[in-house]
Amino acid sequence: MKRKKASETAPLEGRSPCAVACGLDIFGDRWTLLVVRDLLRGHRRYGEFAGSKEKIPTNLLADRLSRLETAGIVTRTPYQDNPPRYEYALTPKGDALRPIIRAIADWGAQHIPGTRRMDMAAQAAATGDKPSSR
């Protein structure tokens, strides 16, 4: 059980006072922002994340979810007691990552051939962007 200690709003490592550096300490890896992307798409349960086409290894999925929880980005609430099952949701702090995902999706769609922005629920609504304007 990795649910050891969160010591509230942990100061993390903090390798520098730079917001970019510290942000990357939290989600700078190949999987974390992908589970955030799935959360933004409305995924709530372990199996839904594991079922995404990128096929995250289940041990990493469990690890990333628990890190995101201790980082205050997702919440983990039981939706059934026996056997204990939880569902995950973004906190406001997690939802605030949306512009980052958006920016990455924009860049990728424009600069990596063969990729496309996939539907992100309520994407336009949340940022006030017009679908037809850029």
Add this chain to the structure above:
Amino acid sequence: MKRKKASETAPLEGRSPCAVACGLDIFGDRWTLLVVRDLLRGHRRYGEFAGSKEKIPTNLLADRLSRLETAGIVTRTPYQDNPPRYEYALTPKGDALRPIIRAIADWGAQHIPGTRRMDMAAQAAATGDKPSSR
């Protein structure tokens, strides 16, 4: 000597057609976007990147620079012949990463106590943002 082959605009691994996933395959790690940040700040030479306060290990710096080069995000041009010395600069594709760095800086400054957005040269000008309004 990691300068092996770039095979033009390589199709990369491409673990899915998702722009976010493929973007993360390129810069989804703790250091890559940090050197992009430094490039946006105007850093040009190896020593300048190595001198940033996050203290990237030099072997990783060399590796990240060559990956960024093969990804078409930075260019490496000699500024002296003997001994051969190069300087690095962002391509347009690399400069297009600016909104991502911006989004991360915004998020970090707002959600990670003790961090702040550091000056990013010509940040406002490139995005049409007003420095005094937020």
Add this chain to the structure above:
DNA sequence: CTTTTTCACTTGCAAATCGCAAGTCACAAC
């Protein structure tokens, strides 16, 4: 009521990556 599935994770482990320290190479300075 016994067997099979499903869900949500763990565990094991080989292979890849990281990060620190030290080394190299060529010239420039002292």
Add this chain to the structure above:
DNA sequence: GTTGTGACTTGCGATTTGCAAGTGAAAAAG
């Protein structure tokens, strides 16, 4: 000629990945 500087490379132990298989409990199937 000894030291310094810039740009890397090399070694290597420690950590992290990623794949496969296992676990536990209930729900569905036979």
